[in-house]
Amino acid sequence: MLSVDDLSITFGGLTALRGFTVDVAEREILALIGPNGAGKSTVFNIVTGLYRPSSGRVTFRGRDLLALPPHAIARCGIARTFQNTEVFRRLTVLDNVLIGRHTHLSAGALRGALGLPTVAREEAAARDAARALLARLGLEDAAGLEAGSLPLGLQKRLELARALAAEPRLLLLDEPAGGLNPTETQALMEVIVRLRDAHGLTIVLVEHDMELVMGISDRIAVLNDGRKIADGKPREIAAAPVVIEAYLGGEDD
Ligand SMILES: Nc1ncnc2c1ncn2[C@@H]1O[C@H](COP(=O)(O)OP(=O)(O)O)[C@@H](O)[C@H]1O
Numbered sequence: 336m337l338s339v340d341d342l343s344i345t346f347g348g349l350t351a352l353r354g355f356t357v358d359v360a361e362r363e364i365l366a367l368i369g370p371n372g373a374g375k376s377t378v379f380n381i382v383t384g385l386y387r388p389s390s391g392r393v394t395f396r397g398r399d400l401l402a403l404p405p406h407a408i409a410r411c412g413i414a415r416t417f418q419n420t421e422v423f424r425r426l427t428v429l430d431n432v433l434i435g436r437h438t439h440l441s442a443g444a445l446r447g448a449l450g451l452p453t454v455a456r457e458e459a460a461a462r463d464a465a466r467a468l469l470a471r472l473g474l475e476d477a478a479g480l481e482a483g484s485l486p487l488g489l490q491k492r493l494e495l496a497r498a499l500a501a502e503p504r505l506l507l508l509d510e511p512a513g514g515l516n517p518t519e520t521q522a523l524m525e526v527i528v529r530l531r532d533a534h535g536l537t538i539v540l541v542e543h544d545m546e547l548v549m550g551i552s553d554r555i556a557v558l559n560d561g562r563k564i565a566d567g568k569p570r571e572i573a574a575a576p577v578v579i580e581a582y583l584g585g586e587d588d
């Protein structure tokens with residue numbers, strides 16, 4: 336479904352990716368792991384059109400994504416969440432989700448959905464869909480609250496709801512469990528697996544929580560210093576000396 340081929344990118348003198356290649360199959364859950372600074376978020380930033388690689392190719396369902404601007408890539412069916420949770424803090428939870436639907440709404444309907452003057456049947460449908468999505472993620476009671484007032488765990492869930500509102504086929508999750516406690520992480524794992532199973536989503540996630548990664552991934556790709564050093568099933572990755580070395584090498588403990 337997604338094919339990332341031989342990507343390289345440099346920032347000034349720093350090479351963040353060196354010939355990174357990975358393929359993602361439909362309905363697969365792929366984890367991208369590796370130490371801080373390995374280049375994981377950079378891969379997401381290239382796939383979503385925020386960064387241009389120095390070389391390489393990215394195709395999604397056969398379409399060349401590198402030829403498209405970010406909004407067109409989103410319209411192809413790719414949505415993401417960010418490592419640093421980015422909700423519109425002063426807007427309500429419901430409005431945050433409505434903004435996520437913008438790829439499907441006309442400008443007039445979006446204005447209407449946000450309470451700006453317009454008349455549209457699309458508006459009511461958008462609100463219903465947004466409420467249904469909030470209910471699916473256990474956020475229905477928070478719909479009218481300011482997003483910034485939610486605890487981090489719920490903000491991360493809201494970011495997920497906003498990404499899903501665009502009705503993507505491919506979801507890129509950048510550290511979805513970052514800052515969550517074990518109970519919240521467990522609940523998030525169940526949500527992610529349910530999304531794949533019930534909606535046929537394809538999911539790529541960057542995550543440090545190894546229990547989550549080992550628990551839900553079909554496959555794991557390991558990045559270190561911009562290079563892919565391993566790619567395989569969770570069991571294979573957990574036992575790979577090159578992975579253990581990348582994580583533990585150079586540290587006293
Ligand atoms: N916009 C940017 N400008 C300069 N350096 C960047 C930029 N984005 C990422 N980098 C650098 O690229 C490397 C990889 O970053 P990143 O992909 O965020 O790592 P990870 O997500 O694996 O922790 C890091 O050294 C980071 O500082």
Ligand SMILES: [Mg+2]
Pocket residue numbers: 375376377418541
């Ligand atoms: Mg990152």
